[in-house]
Amino acid sequence: MTNLPKPIADYIEANARLDIDGMMRPFSNDAVFIDNGKRYEGLAEIRRLLKDEAIAVKAIFTPDTMREEDGDVVLEGPAHGDFPGSPIRFTYRVTLANDAIKSMETTI
Template identity: 50%
Template sequence: MTNEMPAPIAAYVAANTRLDADGMQASFAQNAVVRDDRGTHVGHDEIGAWIRSATIASRAVFTPEAWREQDGSIVVDGQTTGDFPGSPIRFTFRFMLKGEAIAKLEIA
């Protein structure tokens, strides 16, 4: 399924599957923004720290099940499993792209 998604999102998901923090971070634009329940993370340094603390530390792997374009975003629904309370948990990832990079990611 990741092959069907836009390239930056497919690369992010593939890197997440490998728990490759650098690969995940490389999918983002330099001034990208990530919003999740822990707050807002702006720019490569903050996003890299967020990836390492929120994803790598808990071995959280997101498995996309469906995606669609909606209001200028790519919305991806799926399940995240890992070493954290309540695993697995369903999430919706809303990506906004700029060129060949992720400019914004909101996780709900």
């Protein structure tokens, strides 16, 4: 997908490689990740979430739509991997600040 803001593009590209360090790089130090209503605050918690919920099951998100909504970037698309129901369609809502991901929320 073209025209993604750089921090989001970097996250998506790292996810495609299942590169946890690359996935973490775009997040700000005080970032928040909300995964289906469960809140993870700070880089250590986000890293643990991504390791357990993305890397462990080889979950790769491939956005096929993008829109701006209330200042956030909203992506939709399938995630596929070694988990029940794969692929599952997800919505990612991303808030950017200072060229970094300030918050990311995923919902099914």
